[in-house]
Amino acid sequence: MIFHRLWLSAAVLALAVSALPPTASAATPRSSAAGWSVQRGADALRDAGVTGVSVRLETPQGTTTARSGVGDLASNRPVPKGGYLRLGSTTKTFVATVVLQLVREKLLSLDQTVEQLLPGTVSGAGNDGRTITVRDLLQHTSGLYDYIYDVFPEPSAQTYYANRWHTYRPEQLIAKAMRHEPAFPAGTRWAYSNTNYILAGMIIERVTGLSWEQEVHDRILRPLGLRRTETPGTWPFLPEPHTANYQQFTPDGPMADTTMTYRPFDSGADGSMTGTARDLNRFFTALSTGRLLGPAELAAMRTTVPVPQDSGHPAGTRDGLGLFFTPLSCGRGYFGHGGSGFGYVIRTAVTTDGRRTITVSAHSRSADPNTAVRQEEALRNLIDRALCRSS
Secondary structure, three states: OOOOOOOOOHHHHOOOOOOOOOOOOEEOOOOOHHHHHHHHHHHHHHHOOOOEEEEEEEEOOEEEEEEEEEOOOOOOOEOOOOOEEEOHHHHHHHHHHHHHHHHHOOOOOOOOEHHHHOOOOOEEOOEEOOOOEHHHHHHOOOOOOOOHHHHOOOOOHHHHHHHOOOOOOHHHHHHHHOOOOOOOOOOOOOOOOOHHHHHHHHHHHHHHOOOHHHHHHHHHHHHHOOOOOEOOOOOOOOOOOEOOOEEEOOOOOOEEEOOOOOOOOOOOOOOOOEEOHHHHHHHHHHHHOOOOOOHHHHHHHOOOEEOOHHHOOOOOOEEOOOOEEEEOOOOOEEEEEEEEEOOEEEEEEEEOOOOOEEEEEEOEEOOOHHHHHHHHHHHHHHHHHHHHOOO
């Protein structure tokens, strides 16, 4: 399993494509060793079977980009420069940032309960909003059932095509989750659940009177000048230019073009945003260097709990409030988040000092577990090597 739509089976959520046409790679002209290393990492993902790959690394020495594979399988056109991306669950970092800004403004507290903020919303089947705090939602320690299993019950292309136009209101998604018992008492364990951030978006609206989308625009996108990052809601199409996304739903099955989003779980505060690698890097750099949060709130965001070893994350990964911490092979570590949906995986990572930031996007996923392992290793190695370099 990969960052961070942790839904369905590992086979369905694996990265990859089984067979690709010969392709050429492309990179920003640059002779540095860092540039060559990033291009080699992008090519390794392509060679492991990903249809299209894009990387953007920013350091004090400048920006290095790399592209590999193709922009779509029909035309074999190159992966576009600076293309639009689905951010998936990286949306959660934006939402968590807004919540923590509201904490700084004393409009809410991390220790407030869901019942206090959204009376009667979390109840039934053993769910109790009186025991779940805002911190539990942002850190995935609520124990709440992940609604996505109900809106995509069968991992098949038929399910995708039959349901991709359907939409739900946040209240409807929460109602679906409330039909299921919690996995554990709040605050006692960790388990990733998209339901948590649907509730976080509802809390933002309850506290401010404005939608979470509007608050993200007003508090983050506009101040940072992120003009190519959007909260499209139920609009299912990516702006041009973009790379096509492909999902293999069964091992040895055909690749389905899933560039159009699956609206039942890609329309809310848990994973609906779109943007570019440039904007993502700028956001994570600003966040890590204190431009968006005060010292106390940034410290709270970076206060982590262990992630279980069987969760599919690298060893030693810990979860904060909308941020994950992952150790690096060179002895340091990085904060970041990622997103995945049908046919794509994206990850953004920033060193703890905010000096090196990278976004990697991979535009196909396979149902073959062995291919998934190879591609996951290639993706992790790319990020690790890029962030561990001293220059």
